[in-house]
């Protein structure tokens with residue numbers, strides 16, 4: 001039976017299109033390591049990329065290529081089909097990455113061997129109601145890699161390759177909050193926020209799952225998978241079903257200087273004040289311990305921005321509380337528990353320290369004060385910084401009887 005043609009296109013148009021597709025199919029695949037050009041989803045401009053990997057679909061014979069955008073952070077790496085990639089491009093059409101845009105590669109050495117080894121192995125994670133595109137390689141067990149999308153239980157953080165397996169798990173999962181003591185609870189405009197302290201030794205499976213998640217979004221350091229020596233402070237949003245994972249920081253139980261090892265806010269909750277909340281909580285814990293603290297280095301690019309903002313704002317508040325009196329860096333340290341070296345780093349990065357009449361002087365202009373305050377005044381954040389009077393915590397070695405106990409939540 002003769003098939004009816006849809007629309008008014010002449011028959012040769014369809015024929016020509018088919019011919020073009022055939023030509024692409026039989027084209028030699030792109031070489032690994034070759035430089036090609038592709039549009040970046042953030043601004044749709046054309047950028048130079050390196051082909052780190054390729055794979056061929058067994059059924060269609062089509063190739064896909066794993067691209068690294070030269071000069072951009074690794075979180076932008078992506079699989080693309082041949083028709084999304086160009087090879088011969090007029091150089092004037094290629095955009096140069098802006099290192100200061102927040103997407104730059106932040107001085108990471110772009111060793112091709114390492115980049116190939118640590119390609120993204122999970123495309124996305126589904127947790128609660130969020131589907132989140134993953135940024136970096138994570139050492140998840142290799143049997144999960146074939147799934148590309150992982151389904152997480154947002155209470156125990158166990159993960160599964162399919163929705164069906166997760167649904168089966170949810171019917172038997174007994175947790176409705178992280179497996180530790182609740183040490184903080186605040187009522188925010190949108191609802192309730194709580195923090196749980198989880199011991200990496202007692203709850204190592206849960207904490208290992210936290211590390212797997214963290215590595216999907218952090219590229220800056222080797223995360224330790226020996227969780228024994230860390231305490232994990234898990235921040236959650238609470239609803240009638242339970243406490244849902246938002247982010248965390250870990251803290252080395254035995255470190256004298258470091259009050260924070262690793263910090264992460266899941267992408268859907270970023271830019272809502274959670275980074276600031278977690279950092280302020282780490283300093284409130286330091287105040288209870290009466291020990292000045294500093295985060296473990298190196299900081300991730302996003303961590304670094306959050307800290308610089310927190311330090312500048314906290315130090316400005318401290319100077320204002322003291323009626324703009326001359327204060328030594330040591331006095332500021334005693335009041336804020338921010339270490340003298342971090343205070344110096346903050347003032348230097350803002351160019352606030354000047355050499356006047358043979359001594360270092362802190363010069364705060366109205367413009368700088370406005371700049372430090374500006375952002376947080378303009379924007380209303382979802383969560384307020386840690387409010388010390390809501391903290392129910394004692395250093396673990398001294399006393400374990402924190403006021404809010406695990407299981408106090410209504411599931």
Ligand code: ZN
Pocket residue numbers: 153154155156157158169170173174175
């Ligand atoms: Zn579970």
